[in-house]
Amino acid sequence: MRLRVEAKGGLQGRIKVPGDKSISHRSVMLGSLAEGKTEIEGFLTGEDCLSTVKAFQDMGVKIEGVGTDQMVVHGVGLRGLKEPKDLLDFGNSGTTTRLMLGILAGQKFYSVATGDDSLKSRPMARVTKPLSTMGGEFYGRDNANLLPITVVGKGELNSISYDSPVASAQVKSAVLLAGLYGEGVTEVREPAKSRDHTERMLEYFGANIEVDGLAVKVEGNPKLTGKKVVVPGDISSAAFLMVAAMITEGSEIIIENVGLNPTRDGVIEALRKMKGNFELLNQRDVNGEPIADIKVKSSQLKGTVIDGDLIPLLIDEIPILAVAASQAEGKTIIKDAEELRVKETDRIDAMVKELTRLGVEVKEREDGMEIVGKQQITGGVTCQSYHDHRIAMSMAVAGLIAEGAVEVEGAECINISFPNFKELLDSLSK
Ligand SMILES: O=C(O)C1=C[C@@H](OP(=O)(O)O)[C@@H](O)[C@H](O)C1
Numbered sequence: 309m310r311l312r313v314e315a316k317g318g319l320q321g322r323i324k325v326p327g328d329k330s331i332s333h334r335s336v337m338l339g340s341l342a343e344g345k346t347e348i349e350g351f352l353t354g355e356d357c358l359s360t361v362k363a364f365q366d367m368g369v370k371i372e373g374v375g376t377d378q379m380v381v382h383g384v385g386l387r388g389l390k391e392p393k394d395l396l397d398f399g400n401s402g403t404t405t406r407l408m409l410g411i412l413a414g415q416k417f418y419s420v421a422t423g424d425d426s427l428k429s430r431p432m433a434r435v436t437k438p439l440s441t442m443g444g445e446f447y448g449r450d451n452a453n454l455l456p457i458t459v460v461g462k463g464e465l466n467s468i469s470y471d472s473p474v475a476s477a478q479v480k481s482a483v484l485l486a487g488l489y490g491e492g493v494t495e496v497r498e499p500a501k502s503r504d505h506t507e508r509m510l511e512y513f514g515a516n517i518e519v520d521g522l523a524v525k526v527e528g529n530p531k532l533t534g535k536k537v538v539v540p541g542d543i544s545s546a547a548f549l550m551v552a553a554m555i556t557e558g559s560e561i562i563i564e565n566v567g568l569n570p571t572r573d574g575v576i577e578a579l580r581k582m583k584g585n586f587e588l589l590n591q592r593d594v595n596g597e598p599i600a601d602i603k604v605k606s607s608q609l610k611g612t613v614i615d616g617d618l619i620p621l622l623i624d625e626i627p628i629l630a631v632a633a634s635q636a637e638g639k640t641i642i643k644d645a646e647e648l649r650v651k652e653t654d655r656i657d658a659m660v661k662e663l664t665r666l667g668v669e670v671k672e673r674e675d676g677m678e679i680v681g682k683q684q685i686t687g688g689v690t691c692q693s694y695h696d697h698r699i700a701m702s703m704a705v706a707g708l709i710a711e712g713a714v715e716v717e718g719a720e721c722i723n724i725s726f727p728n729f730k731e732l733l734d735s736l737s738k
Pocket residue numbers: 329330331403475476477478479481502503623624647
């Protein structure tokens with residue numbers, strides 16, 4: 309599918325973005341492993357989260373309301389999953405794969421995980437390695453680094469203490485979830501803080517969790533109990549609309565109900581450093597997660613440096629921040645972000661190529677990019693999505709200020725995380 313975007317002037321209106329992808333995945337995972345019913349409100353019906361839902365259905369979990377944002381998961385308990393009769397297809401979702409490998413390692417059955425071409429090229433050794441030291445058994449290409457990966461579960465794992473070389477919530481979560489099947493306490497330490505939804509939700513469902521700075525401990529064999537989970541709006545989706553409003557003239561929008569977990573709000577800090585014109589309204593707590601409404605206006609953005617410990621807190625927002633940087637006065641440097649090279653596509657390479665196609669001068673770095681603004685975006689071209697939702701949406705937002713229309717080829721991938729992106733954008737630019 310091709311998406312066509314052209315400059316229409318300022319954005320106006322009040323909207324809600326769909327539910328948080330990370331929290332949605334975890335609500336189905338823990339809901340399935342808990343005893344009793346888990347009611348989920350505000351579930352993201354994007355393709356990635358539906359891959360998680362399908363996996364648990366394939367392992368015998370009854371889930372009502374699939375395809376809507378209100379679901380009920382009938383938990384089967386930590387040891388109640390059934391052996392899947394076919395391959396578990398995780399589609400395009402890295403989060404599903406890495407977290408599920410942790411869960412599957414602890415089962416008493418055989419399973420084979422696979423996914424689409426992008427997922428089959430993403431590194432899985434970052435989880436199969438630590439999980440193997442816990443006693444997990446994995447087989448796959450490149451020493452169990454590449455999908456398809458076979459998991460020979462034995463039903464029990466050893467508890468470990470693991471120093472993760474990378475600040476990745478997927479790695480941390482895979483080890484913690486496998487730790488549920490360990491006989492003692494499993495500990496993970498990371499080099500910088502990554503999103504903490506797994507540890508928050510495990511605690512909420514009844515696990516014994518201890519967090520001490522960059523270290524998290526979980527006790528094995530907890531009794532998890534079904535809960536009500538209210539999923540806040542996804543800040544990673546809201547970021548596209550925040551930048552859209554900031555770079556278009558005469559804009560004023562309110563995005564309601566956005567999750568502002570401190571391990572996810574790096575984009576707020578970055579846009580603040582860039583002198584973005586926005587306010588957090590009605591700040592409150594739901595289910596132990598801070599949320600707010602965000603009022604955003606057209607902004608005179610300034611260049612900044614985005615690096616270090618801030619990177620894991622805004623990792624998925626870097627493509628759209630690069631678009632913002634092209635409209636900021638002065639130099640923006642994005643560095644320490646080499647993780648972008650192993651996402652759905654190499655996001656550094658993709659953003660450099662596509663911004664260049666739009667007439668923006670960008671300097672590529674091994675670990676990021678440098679952009680000196682403000683630059684005119686020339687439209688009249690077709691951008692590639694690389695089947696990566698965040699690249700597709702970044703290009704669409706750039707189209708809002710281009711001199712000619714911007715088309716995005718392969719825009720159906722937007723359904724992975726933000727199914728009503730186009731409708732919301734249209735509703736704001738009437
Ligand atoms: O745990 C999660 O829900 C996620 C963690 C991040 O990946 P890494 O753990 O690879 O950094 C992020 O990019 C992804 O979109 C979601």
